[in-house]
Amino acid sequence: MLPALLAIGYFVVSEGHLLSADILLTLFQTNYEEIKAYLVEQNMPLWGASVFVLLVLCVALGRLITKLQTPVRHTKCFVFVILFLAYLFIGVLPRHSSCFVLNMIIRVQETLQSYKDYNATKAIRQAHLQELRKVLKTDNAEGLHVLVVGESTTRGHLGAFGYKLDTTPWLSGLLQNPSSKVKTIIYPHAYSSNIATVKSVQFALTEQNQYRDKSLADSYSLTEIASAGGYDTYWISNQKQFNYDDIPITGIANGAAKRNYINDYVGHKTLTTYYDEKLAEYFPKHEAGKKTFIIFHLMGCHAVYIDRYPSSFDFFKDGADQRVNQYDNCVRYNDYVLSLLYQKAAAEPDFMSFTFLSDHGEDPDKGLTHDFSKYTWNMPRIPFVTIFSKKYAQKHQDVVQALQANHKAYWTSDLLYNLMVHVLGVRNISAEDPQLDLASPNYAMTKDMLMVAEGTFYIKDDDIQDPDLE
Numbered sequence: 216m217l218p219a220l221l222a223i224g225y226f227v228v229s230e231g232h233l234l235s236a237d238i239l240l241t242l243f244q245t246n247y248e249e250i251k252a253y254l255v256e257q258n259m260p261l262w263g264a265s266v267f268v269l270l271v272l273c274v275a276l277g278r279l280i281t282k283l284q285t286p287v288r289h290t291k292c293f294v295f296v297i298l299f300l301a302y303l304f305i306g307v308l309p310r311h312s313s314c315f316v317l318n319m320i321i322r323v324q325e326t327l328q329s330y331k332d333y334n335a336t337k338a339i340r341q342a343h344l345q346e347l348r349k350v351l352k353t354d355n356a357e358g359l360h361v362l363v364v365g366e367s368t369t370r371g372h373l374g375a376f377g378y379k380l381d382t383t384p385w386l387s388g389l390l391q392n393p394s395s396k397v398k399t400i401i402y403p404h405a406y407s408s409n410i411a412t413v414k415s416v417q418f419a420l421t422e423q424n425q426y427r428d429k430s431l432a433d434s435y436s437l438t439e440i441a442s443a444g445g446y447d448t449y450w451i452s453n454q455k456q457f458n459y460d461d462i463p464i465t466g467i468a469n470g471a472a473k474r475n476y477i478n479d480y481v482g483h484k485t486l487t488t489y490y491d492e493k494l495a496e497y498f499p500k501h502e503a504g505k506k507t508f509i510i511f512h513l514m515g516c517h518a519v520y521i522d523r524y525p526s527s528f529d530f531f532k533d534g535a536d537q538r539v540n541q542y543d544n545c546v547r548y549n550d551y552v553l554s555l556l557y558q559k560a561a562a563e564p565d566f567m568s569f570t571f572l573s574d575h576g577e578d579p580d581k582g583l584t585h586d587f588s589k590y591t592w593n594m595p596r597i598p599f600v601t602i603f604s605k606k607y608a609q610k611h612q613d614v615v616q617a618l619q620a621n622h623k624a625y626w627t628s629d630l631l632y633n634l635m636v637h638v639l640g641v642r643n644i645s646a647e648d649p650q651l652d653l654a655s656p657n658y659a660m661t662k663d664m665l666m667v668a669e670g671t672f673y674i675k676d677d678d679i680q681d682p683d684l685e
């Protein structure tokens with residue numbers, strides 16, 4: 216009865232939204248502080264009333280069942296109780312599937328199991344990597360590459376992507392006054408493959424994607440493949456390490472030879488010790504002639520927005536909605552953080568590429584964060600940017616030209632792996648899939664084929680036409 220009652224309870228307190236496996240999974244990946252922050256934003260009287268009603272319902276049913284000691288006299292009552300329980304368990308919110316609650320529990324179990332498998336198969340994957348090293352094509356692997364994974368930054372709030380406010384002075388400057396030293400490309404039709412951080416980062420940074428049938432356990436991560444290709448790989452994060460320590464982001468991070476979590480609140484709080492700009496101080500030394508691949512994981516624009524930027528970045532104050540003002544300040548601060556990381560990278564003589572994307576978006580305009588039960592299209596719309604050095608653009612004209620030609624193509628972030636291995640020049644010839652590779656002239660994915668959350672939503676249903684950016 217309890218799962219069914221919880222589903223109904225969530226339906227009531229969320230004002231008409233369905234509980235889903237993705238929401239339950241976040242419980243395993245979150246911590247006490249996050250749960251507290253979530254509860255603070257909820258309608259507490261409604262929660263209280265719902266809990267009260269649930270308790271009354273449980274007690275009433277319990278008493279009814281104990282009264283049924285003489286079922287002959289209470290046949291109608293007995294039948295009612297049985298039917299009611301059956302309805303709760305099987306028929307709850309039947310618009311999804313025949314057994315909503317059971318399916319949800321199965322999906323949660325399967326996902327947690329896949330996380331366990333991922334870690335359990337680490338040794339096997341590493342043995343395969345040893346073999347793979349022999350067939351990897353690494354002629355094009357060289358220099359310094361940087362990948363920045365943002366957090367909760369929605370494309371529609373970036374000035375460079377057409378937002379009404381100049382929230383991206385640095386990026387817009389690069390686009391408006393193109394430097395002769397670098398080639399900057401932005402992608403106005405990029406979406407995250409999921410709106411939950413763990414799933415979205417997992418799919419972006421591993422071979423796994425929504426369009427080919429490959430389990431997480433069988434998928435190499437970008438850190439593993441870059442290391443196998445001879446790169447010194449770094450994972451530098453301002454996010455906490457998760458409580459549930461089997462989750463794949465930790466596994467992916469562990470594929471990097473060197474890891475640095477600058478957030479001292481590891482596992483305990485959503486607070487950060489430092490603002491994201493601190494990451495620039497941890498930019499690793501890159502020796503000329505060596506191969507270096509650095510992944511930065513930002514705290515970005517994760518709620519609570521005002522905690523994400525210093526007071527000197529309190530720039531937008533005049534908007535009617537204070538929350539949106541703070542979000543825009545976050546985005547503008549994020550642009551500043553990117554500029555710091557980029558400057559460090561570009562100062563290196565053999566700088567090759569700088570890539571930025573957000574793990575998923577957010578919907579501050581509707582007072583929402585990123586939540587499956589209140590899904591809007593601002594949640595999977597993400598900024599995606601690639602910057603190549605002149606040196607790289609000259610040497611790998613094919614890559615840069617294909618990306619330029621495809622920059623308006625529709626794309627989901629689970630295809631980042633395919634793009635990055637190509638850019639890094641570490642390619643497993645036997646596993647190449649040019650139809651999924653944005654850096655290939657044969658990229659073939661269209662709006663009709665692309666999806667979010669493994670087919671829960673289709674990009675073709677996005678309700679807003681994005682501005683046609685050149």
Ligand SMILES: [Zn+2]
Binds near residue numbers: 366367411412574575
């Ligand atoms: Zn996230």
